[in-house]
């Protein structure tokens with residue numbers, strides 16, 4: 001197996017190896033019932049998914065899981081090494097792998113009432129609210145194919161003893177690369193988007209672009225959250241010779257990890273943002289981070305700072321950000337996550353601009369769903385399901401909510 005190090009001493013497993021070669025823990029899991037219903041809410045990949053089978057996170061390609069179950073002839077055989085367990089199960093390929101997720105008539109709300117396992121992705125989130133959890137009498141396991149399970153009411157999952165697992169580490173490099181791209185080239189410091197649009201229009205006026213283009217060297221960059229992604233962003237910024245790299249996180253980095261990137265912890269968030277030229281958001285969405293970047297916090301940002309948020313849209317107040325960009329208090333806002341997904345056509349973040357007509361680096365939610373990432377999170381989701389089916393303990397790092405309690409420390413201080 002291939003394991004890369006993590007700043008907090010954990011490990012990130014790449015999914016090239018057999019899921020059964022991992023060490024097991026003593027956590028106990030319920031054995032899956034026979035004839036269980038697995039409900040997967042994915043997005044429709046349409047033409048692209050038919051042409052590109054590596055688009056695994058789509059209703060068409062079903063994370064590769066449907067094929068796998070079919071291949072097993074609805075009779076699942078364990079790893080063949082130490083267990084050979086046959087579980088009869090039916091997966092409802094087609095109807096129950098669906099993108100229809102909003103409203104009482106959606107497939108999601110119709111089928112959640114008797115599903116035992118729910119598979120979702122953050123890219124097309126099936127919002128599992130407290131009300132839906134109360135109706136989901138059979139639900140035992142939620143698998144997030146990806147990272148970030150805030151679309152599930154985690155407190156209600158704790159109360160109802162529904163486990164929530166995600167494929168930790170599966171797309172953290174993909175996101176960290178997107179963050180650095182956003183900071184550096186694509187949009188913000190270098191004012192790239194207006195420069196390219198000028199070229200497409202047939203115009204040429206260097207001064208209109210250069211008046212708002214800067215080097216990253218010598219700037220101060222700070223991350224809100226220094227976990228797997230936040231730390232990787234800092235690692236990737238080291239060669240750019242920033243003036244300083246700061247982080248705000250209630251969990252301090254181990255000294256050696258902080259030292260190796262030269263990261264300085266700032267214990268007060270207002271204090272940190274007031275020093276930063278660029279702020280990047282890399283913490284999960286939970287009660288303590290919803291609306292964290294609001295009018296009040298933005299007042300403490302340096303005038304003309306850049307903000308990159310690939311964590312979750314709702315961590316930033318939509319209208320406060322739009323106002324700050326429009327006034328020029330922020331020079332740019334970039335990210336791929338939205339408070340509602342898919343974002344409505346008239347969402348202000350689609351078109352907001354700074355006073356010079358630039359500074360908008362918004363894209364659809366895709367930074368963590370590169371084809372490389374999809375291979376990893378599809379394999380990870382399958383491995384979680386497989387473990388569940390044969391009653392094998394799960395990777396501890398993947399467990400957000402265990403039986404009746406939070407296992408992850410990343411979703412707020414408790």
Ligand code: NAI
Pocket residue numbers: 146147148149169171172175224225226227228229230248249250251282283284285288289310311312336337365366367368369409410411412
């Ligand atoms: P992680 O669990 O490794 O790190 C999260 C860090 O945030 C932890 O160190 C935690 O202590 C810190 N944190 C939590 N609450 C905080 C607060 N109030 N203030 C400051 N720090 C706080 O998670 P990872 O893998 O780094 O992912 C972070 C988030 O990024 C995910 O939860 C998800 O929402 C988002 N994400 C987005 C993707 C995309 O495609 N745009 C893909 C993957 C993740």
